Amino acid sequence: MIYKAQSNQKIYVLGSGAVGCYFGGMLARAQQDVTFIARPERAYALNDAGLEMDCKAFHETIQVKASSDLSTLRDADLVLLSVKSLDTERTLTDIKSVLPSKAVILSLQNGVANIDIASQIVNNPTYAAVVYVAAGMIGHRTMKHHGRGELLIGNPKESVLDDEQNLKKICKLFEVADVPCTISPQIKREMWLKFLVNCSFNAISGIGQISYGEMVKSPGIVKLIEEITKEFLAITALENVNITLAEALAANESIATTMVTQISSTAQDLSKGKMTEIDFLNGYIVELGKRHGVATPYNQSVHALVKMLESQIK
């Protein structure tokens, strides 16, 4: 597998939501060759008027390429996979026949199931990025950035020979684009820590259409998050992931304090009348609980309520 030099890599953002637009936008702004894959309306808007990046550090409109045509991926060197978890299987199945073997996939998605799903469909080297960014889309071409934006990347499966070189190249690409990027030797653990905070915050923020900072002002919610976390840790122990309760609570605390005004992607999806990723968040914990024979009543409660809210989407 030959990985092209940074300067002429063809990068595709597969799924142009807030996460795809933030990281793809940062690369495009740094003169990288980036194509955003999006639904026709968004692709048209991005092509036509550019990506407006309303960031904490700057406010610029970046001229970008965008397309709805998956066959354009035939020359891809790097694919930033940023579709919703529920679309991973269908999307990779759709691109399987055109994706060149040289292409490296970096999943910027939530949850811990996507790398496995991808690996069952394509043979390309597939890495995980653990993403902490507070951002949202306003209309089709404006990405509003509220804070953070760093990446931890790595291979959550057993290491293969070219991993380190591939990962270093990805890191360099992001770093020259002002995106802090670190290779983590414990990426699986980092993914589960991110997954934890998603389980702790996404559903509740979605149910209440409420920011992380507001949520934790409610003492019952602090307790609920702690119980969700304890169930989560009972599962991680059985999945051979070692996270202590103190570490888990610190991770939750960090989100509540660094993303005070942020509402979750689940909340954003529900308010836009879109399907959420909840089956891959608290729903996945409930699923793993059933598999392992572990009761998960708190995760089950918030999952059921988000599914109910989803069912009201017309």
Add this chain to the structure above:
Amino acid sequence: MIYKAQSNQKIYVLGSGAVGCYFGGMLARAQQDVTFIARPERAYALNDAGLEMDCKAFHETIQVKASSDLSTLRDADLVLLSVKSLDTERTLTDIKSVLPSKAVILSLQNGVANIDIASQIVNNPTYAAVVYVAAGMIGHRTMKHHGRGELLIGNPKESVLDDEQNLKKICKLFEVADVPCTISPQIKREMWLKFLVNCSFNAISGIGQISYGEMVKSPGIVKLIEEITKEFLAITALENVNITLAEALAANESIATTMVTQISSTAQDLSKGKMTEIDFLNGYIVELGKRHGVATPYNQSVHALVKMLESQIK
């Protein structure tokens, strides 16, 4: 204690929400001497333009007396207690000095705590009415009735001498006003069955602003209601109330099918920016669970979420 003849009883509706306005309105419509106690704005509206009863069987405006002055209760024969559970203690403390000893109190409230709270404050004979009615207020003087409206009444505490006569008089009063009213020898059990369906439906309907019929279309919610019910039954067993799982599920089912389009009072309160009764519903089960050492994670989850939504009320 002398209980006045039906024809000249002075009846007070203490708390003029939808339940108070439905049952008080039915009595007023049957020429009974009814005074609605309400906050000034509502009392003014009722006095000025009458109570509009938009019922399934009829649509009439009834001329009624209304007041914000609790001292008017000094000539009360019968008090229909229909304030929210969270206002019981304060309201009875406020009327304690004026309420004549002859006055009989009938609590039309949700939950199972009100009779005990009342008995600790006043010595008047206090009975429970288990109310099944789907109704809501539109503005201050319009009560919209969606269905049902029957009463089961009785003394949930040990029987005292005059109970049967008092209860028969209350029943007759309602029956001549077209309100089906039955004396239940097992009123405590009936209260807990009503309490159960409140625990099953109120919070979830409130969280989703969703009708009972819509709620139960979501398979996860049917399961959640079942788990809430099982926790509830673990508590009833310890409170010496005998309800089987089959009876409990049948009671839930009956609500979902007879009140398809109804949203809960919890949902109505939240949408109007009012405090809810949730501490006396799922919150009370959580409280009893702590007292008895029984885990109640499902009740705790929905309670915490409603408290969070309440905390957002400005």
